[in-house]
Amino acid sequence: MAASPGPREAATGGEAEIAGGRLEVILGHVNVDFDALASMVAAKKLYPEAVMVFAGSVNRNVREFISLHGDVLEFMDPRALDAEAIDRLIVVDNRIADRLGEFKDLPGRPGVEVFVYDHHPPSPHDMRDVKDYGEEVGATTTVLLKIIRRKGISITPFEATLFALGIHEDTGSLTFAGTTYDDADALAYLMREGANLNVIAHFLGPSLTPNQHELMKRLLAGLETIRVRGLLVAVAKARMEEYVEGASVIAGKLAELENLDVIFTLSEMQGRVVVVGISRLSQVDVNEVLAGLGGGGHSKAGSAVMKGVTLGEAEKRLRAELEKKVRPLVTAGEIMSGPVRIISEDTSIAEASRRMQRTGHTAFPVVDGDGKLVGIISRKDLDKAGHHGLGHAPVKGFMARDLISVTEETSLLEIQELMAANAIGRLPVVRGDKVVGIVTRKDVLRALHGSNYLRGFAPTGRAAGLTRSEVIDLIGRSLPGEVQGLLRALSRVAEEGGYEVYLVGGVVRDLLLGYPNLDLDVVVEGDGIAFARLLAGELKARVRSHRKFGTAVVILPTGRRIDVASARTEYYERPAALPTVEMSSIRQDLFRRDFTINTMAVALSGGRFGELLDYFGGLRDLERRQVRILHNLSFVEDPTRIFRAVRFEQRYGFQLEHQTEILARRAVEMEIVGKLTNARVRDELIDIFSEPCPLPFKAVERLQDLGALRTLHPDLEVTKAMKERYRRLERHISKAMGLAGEGAKKWIPSLAAMLEELPEREAEKWCHQMRFRREDVEALMQCLEKVPGIVGALDGEKLSPSEIAGFLDPLSAEALAYLYVLGGPGARKSVENYVRKWKDIPLEISGHDLSAMGLKPSRKYAEILARVRDEKLDGKVKGREEELALARRLAFGGRGNG
Missing domain, CATH: 3.10.310.30 (Diaminopimelate Epimerase; Chain A, domain 1)
Known part of the structure; x- marks a missing residue:
């Protein structure tokens, strides 16, 4: 019998090699269910010359289905098969030989090739030496249907119904934990192809005999x-x-x-x-x-x-x-948040209300003078007391005293029962009589269903996001060996010192996106400065610490920096103010960050190395390519986030999430940006204009769209002229910065392109208000005041090299780059010649030679040497003797030197 080609899975993308004259058999497993039956029929569409054979008994509802559809289902009686003639097994919904019934000895027999299509996880009992095309999805039917669709093979409504039965049965109609997007997508496709819901409903819920x-x-x-x-x-x-x-x-x-x-x-x-x-x-x-x-x-x-x-x-x-x-139940100690904000029983109602408003909490544990837990006060209790004019009274008169608490060893199951039985949403966790943490309903839901559950998202079908092994593999593929070594050193020091340490921030985001980013920022639960000192000892590095903020910088002998911070939280006393900082946990530390895509962390400590923490749906937003704030007051608390949101949006080709954009526009309308200190806006602008072109102009356009551009200056707007400047910038800035030399700041010409249409005095005033450094203001003003005129001169009549140098010598590196960008072919050629031939042309004489001539030191030295340089640039003098002769004439006229 001629065998048909078997498909290779997506990992190879090719076709399985086949020889002619084979007997191919499609098998499932004993106790055939609908997923096995549907997978056998799906495999038959890929291997049309193969025969389908039951490996053993068939479930009753499946047997009933087969008896009703006998005309379209063709199965061979295993007794009619010559087992010796079988040289290929196509095994579906199964990877264990013992579940093949009377065919269990065929895998491993010389000359028998085994293809496996399955969705179960690997086990020690799996068949060996097989071609495994399995995937961890909800049903094996899904695996095979993906190949059928990719190959463009059509299916009948009957097949669509059977395939849907298989997926529904093994995924619990998409409710089982192993269900993936692919399963749901497959069912949607099958509905389009005519799957019969009445038949599915009948066979999924059969009556009992x-x-x-x-x-x-x-x-x-x-x-x-x-x-x-x-x-x-x-x-x-x-x-x-x-x-x-x-x-x-x-x-x-x-x-x-x-x-x-x-x-x-x-x-x-x-x-x-x-x-x-x-x-x-x-x-x-x-x-x-x-x-x-x-x-x-x-x-x-x-x-x-x-x-x-x-x-x-x-x-x-x-x-x-x-x-x-069975794995042990999660305990309160594992899921609690801490340290906990507590208040003294003598705290006034007014002060407790202020703290609650500041932190966003809905209740505080209350302790006595010895730190013993004595009650809990809720926002509702505080509001009632305040309404009655009792703001001065201590909270101990209004707190709930019959509180329920748990210990660190209390299981998740017991916590659920306590919350349900007592209709409470939070439980203090105590060690002895001291509060060490708190467990909320959110903590319980995350522990039960994964860290992304409350965001309504399970990335790639797994509630916890990427696995440790996937993250470790990503680190191995994406980061240089030196950086990997530093991460291992961080892990080692954390393990030896008993610290929980996490890689955080942009490096995690860019690692997941596949962007280069070698900035190492780590957060330590505990004393970050003490950890930094231990790390410095391990790496033979030095430390700069800031005790007030709990931060330190570890500076390696190579100059590489590792930023270390203690986990902290922050709150804002008023809109646009700088935050007040307090020590906290990793979850609260991540919550204080600007956008969900920046809230992910990778654990570095010991056995947790590579574990991805994603409490706020950052991975989902990366996949959806959107920038999302963490809470509705985010832009009000820190309006600089509007500028950062635009920068990330343009850098990665993302979009502001719908509600995030609404809140950004609202913050602009409330004129909160104007309350920012100018230095904070300046830093955000430098970051935006340091991005590669065309991102700065796209950011400017987006800021105008959001209404934020005019908050920088009321006369700023995107014009055709500005658009043309940025078009030139995009075309020429790379070469211009190369000519400007190392150390030139790209953001200066990029920012100048936005400011050029402001009156010069207004532009200079704005630069000073933004508190740019003096040398940066000078470079910016050269771009705005001098460059336009020089461009006209260089693109006009032909100038000598000395005349060109006269224009360009006074310019900063950034102004030179801006001139190259704005100029025509003549100006650009002049800049190239100036940098490569004329700028650093050396003279063979110096002030010592002028002194030796008898000329007294004065400003005349500089004038004479400049004239000699001009003549040399123009090719009128060559060599030391001609330079000396020209200098002597310039110094003494025709009189010589006496």
Whole structure:
């Protein structure tokens, strides 16, 4: 039989090599479910010459479906196959040989090629030496359908219905944790191709047979709940005299009926024990647990068939596996926020209200003089007291005293129960009688569903974002070896000193975007300065510290800097004011930052090295290519963020997120930008105009669009002339800066292009108001006052080299670059000749020679040497003797030197 070409997965993008004359067999697994059936049919579309064979029993609802559609489904009886003739197995929805029934010995046999299409995670029991085209998605049908669509193979409405059944069943209709975007996209496609919802609904929820009802009743009677590492796990046991199919369906119905997060059923039937597991909790990976019993599946569901054991023995082995494989519940100590803002019981209502308004909290724990937790005061309590004119009274008269607290060891499950039973949204965490942290509803939801859950986002189908191994791989591929070595040194020092240390800021953002950025900024939970000193000792570096801010700079012998800061939070006393800083946790430190894309961190300490922290949906916003602020008062608190938002938007080709743009415009309308200190605006402008072209002009246009350009100066606006200057800047600035030389500041000509249409006095006044450095103001004013006139001269009549040098010698490097940008071909050629030939042309005489002639030192020295240089530039004198002769004539006329 001629074999058809098999597709390689996207990793290779090619076709699997095939020889002619093969018998190809498509197999699934024993106890065929809809995902296995649909995957077999999908594989048949890719391998049309292959035969489909069941490896073992078929679930009852699947068997019913097959009996109704026998005319369009062709399966070969395994007894009619010559096993010796099989030289290719296409295995779907399965990667374990023991689940191939009577075909389990074929993988590994010489001459048998095995292709695997699966969606289950790898396990120690997987077949070896196979061509694995699996992906970790919600259903194997999704894997195969992606290839079918990519190859442009059409499907019928019947196939669309079957494929949808497979995806719906294995993803719980897109509700199981392993579900991905690809699964949802596949279902949308299948709907377009005519998937029949009535058929899907009928076969997804089949009624139970009398025997299944009986088994379910017995399992319910034998159900007990055990606690494993703080988790409640339901274990149900039953014996049946005859074999009953559909144990997985029954387990699912039991979980729904009893509202169970985790259930394992053990059904003893005809000399075997069928074990089915279902879990809604990340701490219980069903695949891991059942792998120890010879079974498998995926993290949320799976099964095992145990032969030659009693029900009691099977239960004992299951419990042993649970003890080994169940991960401990998260505790309050792991998810709490800290340090906690507390207030004394003697604090006045008015002061407590001010603090609460400043920090945005909705409640404060209250402590007595010894620091002991004695109550909690809420915003509602403070508002009521203030309304009654009791602002002077201490909070102890209004606080709630019957508070509920937890310890660091309290499990997540107990925290949930306490919050639900008492209708409270936060729990103080105490060590003895001292407050060490607080757990909120948000902390609980993040712990249950991942750090991005509250943003409504699970990047790449995983609630926690990128895995550690993915981040470590990214570091290895993107950062130079020297920087990787420094990160390892940071990790080592953190581990030895017991510090939690994180890489933060732009380097994390750019690492994820694939942009070069070697600035190392780290945050330390604890004393950042003490950590910096330890790090400096390790790297033989020196430290500059700022105790007031808890920051330090570690300066390596090579000159490279590592900025170290203690985790801190900040608040603003009034709009546009500088922030007040307090020590805090990494989460609060990240929350104080400007945009979500800058709030991500990478853990560097020990076993956490490479762990990505993304509390605020930064990874999602990178993927959506948008700039988003963290809260609605962000621009009011710090209007410089408007300028930074525009810079990031233009640099990365992003867009301001819709609400962020509305709030930016509102802040401009409120004239808050005008309350900023000019130096802070200046720094943001330098950053914008230091960006490569054409980004500065795009930023200027965007600032005008937002209404922010006129906040810099009321006469600033984008004109055709300005647009032309920036067009020239984009075309010529790279070469111009090369001519200007090392150390020239690109932002000066870039900013000058925006300011040129302001009157010169206004421009100079503005530069001083912005508190630019004196030399920068001088360079800017040369660009604005002198360059336009020089451009006209150089592009006009032909000038001698000395005349050109006369124009260009007084210019700063930045003004020279600006002249090159604005000039025509003549001016640009003049600048090139000046820099390369004339600027640094040496004279062979000096003031010593003039002195030797008998000329007394005076300003005349400079005049004579300048004239000699001019003549040399124009080619009228050559060599030392001619220079001396010219100098003598200039000094003494025809009289010689006596």
